[in-house]
Amino acid sequence: MSPPPPDRLRPAGAVGLDRPSSPARVRASWQRSERYGVTPEEVVPVYVDGVPTDSLFYECGAEVVRGLHGTLAGEPVGFMLTDPQGLVLARWCDDETINRSLDRVHLAPGFYFGEQTAGTNGLGLALADRVPTLVRGPEHYVAPLRRYTCAAVPVLDPRTGGLVGSINLTTWSDASSELLLALAQAAAGNTAALMQVRAGGQLLRAAPRGEVFHVLTGRLVDGVADDPCVSPAWQTAVGAVRDAVTGGRLVAVVGEPGAGRTTATSLARRATGLRERVLVARPPEPAEVGEWLTLWTPELHAPDTCVVVAEVDTLPVWAAEQLAAEVAAVPTTTGAPGPLVLTGSSFTALPGPLAALVEAVVEVPALRDRPADVEPLARAFARQLRHRDVEFTARALRALAAHGWPGNVRELRAAVRAAAARTDLVDVAHLPPGVLSDGSRTLGRLEQLERDEIVRCLSRPGTTVVHAATELGLSRATLYRKIAQYRITV
DSSP: OOOOOGGGOOOGGGSOTTSTTOHHHHHHHHHHHHHHTOOSSOOOOOBOSSOOOOSHHHHHHHHHHHHHHHHTTTSSOEEEEEOTTOBEEEEEOOOHHHHHHHHHTTOSTTBBOSHHHHOSOHHHHHHHHTSOEEEOGGGOSSGGGGGEEEEEEEEEOTTTOOEEEEEEEEEETTSOHHHHHHHHHHHHHHHHHHHHHHTTSOOOSOOOEEEEEEEOTTOOTTSOSSOOOOOHHHHHHHHHHHHHHHTTOOEEEEOSTTSSHHHHHHHHHHHTTOOOEEEEEEEEOGGGHHHHHHHHGGGGGSTTEEEEEOOGGGSOHHHHHHHHHHHHTSOOOTTSOOSEEEEESOGGGSOHHHHTTOOEEEEOOOGGGOGGGHHHHHHHHHHHHHSSOOEEOHHHHHHHHHSOOTTHHHHHHHHHHHHHTTOSEEOGGGSOGGGGBOOOSOOOHHHHHHHHHHHHHHTSTTOOHHHHHHHHTOOHHHHHHHHHHTTBOO
């Protein structure tokens, strides 16, 4: 196996890890490919029968890429959509020569083309590092791929920030690579924008900036002095984390974003009676992860310090490997609590190097699965904002309990704080309109406006459906139909 050319192997510091074609990134990918056991002689096909095409990402990505392909009809460029694991979902190309060539290396719908299957390549490295990537001919790990240049850009869900796939453009290795990457970035950006529009136009998750903060003794991450949650499901999860920590096991706390994974970990560490600092580290954008790791990883070696690394499923593969090496280098005492706790959406979503270190997995249930916690949490969040008790009407409490809370505790906190900032007695009129509807179906912008206006009318004290129908200029039958359509709690 021959290494990349010397000009591709400059010292790691010579080119930033966030560059589309970085020698350090390519070299790290070659090393991973070798560890995965990828043969450099050929792409070994891994095929699945039937690819999923029912996602919002596929719907929007296919529309964008078809339009881009239409503007470059006849050009020797293959346009591809992949899922987060590198499964090729679709390919568009009019040039028969490159089509046949791509088929021979299995860069076609139904085949996996991630690093573990095809070694270093554009789409595999873009998915592994979660940044735009350009891999030119000789930088490919597998010899038959060195005739191509690949530009790929990961696509993140604008609602959750999760990785949903990539857009990959492949052409011959002697073609213009800079233009190829620019086209891929434009397509990925347009896909994310279209997903945002069709998801209702709202960004539910801000772009991660990266955080490292100290959890103050006697306080939870959410700022509530004592744990208000009373549900058996929550108490069981906290107890399981406590038992794992006390037993000296490295634990992964998993569940939906906003469910309270970090809070459960903080409570569990505090319940052990340890006198220690608890630091919480949340990853930034992938291009800034290197500096973020440098900031806090020395704390793993500090005595009486625990680091909760949140959302580790968003880390690039190289960062997960570096963190795993740091953890392995920390001296441990058998049975003593370890210096690290991980959180993520699920165990299967954790990066492989870190998943291999996990000795216990605890799931924190979503808020909709522990409705008994809604009222005490709401009262605690209102008290936190106003520094005194805030009352809730029975109607408001029923509406809070009936909502599905897709954003979990994070969404509840935002809704209660917005309401408590406006009044001393929270009623349904003070709650966000989305709380009074089911929220299981994504609404368009016009549907949101219509729903919000219906909620505004119905939430006035003393207003009946008849009065609301008159004010809205609708018949009672139409209003009842729309109440059912938007699943509004009346």
